[in-house]
Amino acid sequence: MRGTDLHPAAWIVWASCAGLIAFVTTDPLYLVLIVAVSWFVYAAHHTRAPSARSFRVFLIAGAVALVLRTSLALLGWIVPSIGVVSSGSVAFAFLEGLRLAAILVVFGTFNAVTDPFGLVRMTPRRFHEPALAAALALSIAPRTIASAGDVREAQRLRGLPVTGIRSLPALAVPVLERGMEEASTLAESMDARGHGRGRRSRYRAQRWSAPAVAVAATAVMAAAFFLVASLGGWGGLHPATVPIAWPQADPILLVAIALLATPGIVPTRGTA
Amino acid sequence: MRRPLAAALVVATALLLSATPAATRATPACAAETGPHAGLVVDTGQRTTAYCVVLDAPTVSGLHLIQLAADQDRLSYGLGFGGQAVCRLAGVGPDGGDCWADYPHYWGYWRGDGGGGWTWSSAGAASTTVRDGDVEAWTWGTGMSGATHPKPPSLAIEQICTRTSPSPIPSRAPSVSRAPSPQAERSSPGSPPASLARTRTLEPRAASSPVVVLAAGAAGPPPTSGGPPAGVLVALVLAIVLAIAGWFRLRRYPGGART
Numbered sequence: 083m084r085g086t087d088l089h090p091a092a093w094i095v096w097a098s099c100a101g102l103i104a105f106v107t108t109d110p111l112y113l114v115l116i117v118a119v120s121w122f123v124y125a126a127h128h129t130r131a132p133s134a135r136s137f138r139v140f141l142i143a144g145a146v147a148l149v150l151r152t153s154l155a156l157l158g159w160i161v162p163s164i165g166v167v168s169s170g171s172v173a174f175a176f177l178e179g180l181r182l183a184a185i186l187v188v189f190g191t192f193n194a195v196t197d198p199f200g201l202v203r204m205t206p207r208r209f210h211e212p213a214l215a216a217a218l219a220l221s222i223a224p225r226t227i228a229s230a231g232d233v234r235e236a237q238r239l240r241g242l243p244v245t246g247i248r249s250l251p252a253l254a255v256p257v258l259e260r261g262m263e264e265a266s267t268l269a270e271s272m273d274a275r276g277h278g279r280g281r282r283s284r285y286r287a288q289r290w291s292a293p294a295v296a297v298a299a300t301a302v303m304a305a306a307f308f309l310v311a312s313l314g315g316w317g318g319l320h321p322a323t324v325p326i327a328w329p330q331a332d333p334i335l336l337v338a339i340a341l342l343a344t345p346g347i348v349p350t351r352g353t354a
Numbered sequence: 355m356r357r358p359l360a361a362a363l364v365v366a367t368a369l370l371l372s373a374t375p376a377a378t379r380a381t382p383a384c385a386a387e388t389g390p391h392a393g394l395v396v397d398t399g400q401r402t403t404a405y406c407v408v409l410d411a412p413t414v415s416g417l418h419l420i421q422l423a424a425d426q427d428r429l430s431y432g433l434g435f436g437g438q439a440v441c442r443l444a445g446v447g448p449d450g451g452d453c454w455a456d457y458p459h460y461w462g463y464w465r466g467d468g469g470g471g472w473t474w475s476s477a478g479a480a481s482t483t484v485r486d487g488d489v490e491a492w493t494w495g496t497g498m499s500g501a502t503h504p505k506p507p508s509l510a511i512e513q514i515c516t517r518t519s520p521s522p523i524p525s526r527a528p529s530v531s532r533a534p535s536p537q538a539e540r541s542s543p544g545s546p547p548a549s550l551a552r553t554r555t556l557e558p559r560a561a562s563s564p565v566v567v568l569a570a571g572a573a574g575p576p577p578t579s580g581g582p583p584a585g586v587l588v589a590l591v592l593a594i595v596l597a598i599a600g601w602f603r604l605r606r607y608p609g610g611a612r613t
Contacts, residue, residue, distance in 0.1 A: 108451065115593050118596040118600075121597055122599055122600040124600070126603055170436070174451060320434070321451060322434070323437065331589040332585065336589055
């Protein structure tokens, strides 16, 4: 099994809490810190598996989202009926884009460090099928990224052009074909293992190690601080953009985000 | 401004005033002198301030009127939701870009009906049109409609954009007093806050833009813009440290932590 020695549920908790924090704030300081923490965690826990590439891809997707959101605000220059372009509205759009980028980077980190099928193994029997569907949906992005990388590599070895728009159809067909093949292989293997017939046995259930508990607990704590700040209206979660003011950084919330870096500090099997 | 020019302005104002017939005395003298004006009333619940704002175009939006008042009379303000909504006025209201942060309290938007009364605006301040002689008001309070939101005190444009005359204007118009500087104000203790009428007339340079402070208290302090606060530096240093730590970790274990 690829993946980390941390319990997959700990990663789910970590990713949801980091995503929640990015969701409730538009303060660029907190958002940049979340991206930095994600990078730190990715550096400590990424695997050799192809899905580890998803961090870079989601980083690029986040940058694209940021540019797109900001340029949408600038569209008012070309089409004045949309709205008036001011430094405040552009700054607001930039911060919204940054929030989206931070959420995408958190999701990319989650994809790069964990194995979605590990999650399926630990769900209760009653929720096994929805969990399987969720795991398949979650793993579509990293698997597509991985197979696109493989196809490009194969094409490069054969001397085919791999850059530019013209090479896209040549890339898309094998990627789609491979996706279909993988899906039918998975269905066959599930059928062969008697999926959905009788009781499910568990082979060597993964245990919650102390680092996994620490990761989940600190992430929940960090998210709780931000939830309280969001509901209580303190901490400067939404900096003023008209007129533009310096964003605030509350020391308590800075510590809360630093707590999210716990997965990068806890001892892992490879480094300890 | 040079003294002779200022003196000339005062004399010209006095001449103009004496030459104006009584019938037209009700119209704002400032409008006749320097183009379109509009009134802006800001009611924080603690004090009510009225601004006579010089318009920089024949028509402006309700938001732009606030920005003009900020430029001319140092009304502090903050907009939110992408600059489409009013979050903070005169130091009251949420600090950030979320104008509902202090819900159920928020800034209600009223438009003058031309006779000193107010109607609840059905449109946002970014899409309303303010013309010469219009009056707009913002009140801080609860209530999602004009029936429940606190109404601003009855004010017409004539009461906000008064002429700069050395003698007090009779009737219900606020009394006018000359102040030596924009900051200086004269208080008249003993009167109830609602009727405590004080006028702040500016120096001849801005004589056409008097500010009526209708209740006790001074206008909000001008927004200060200093350098970045310490929190910004701490946050950035933390982010850089994390990024560098991650970089070193990647270089040390290029294939991942586990093999």
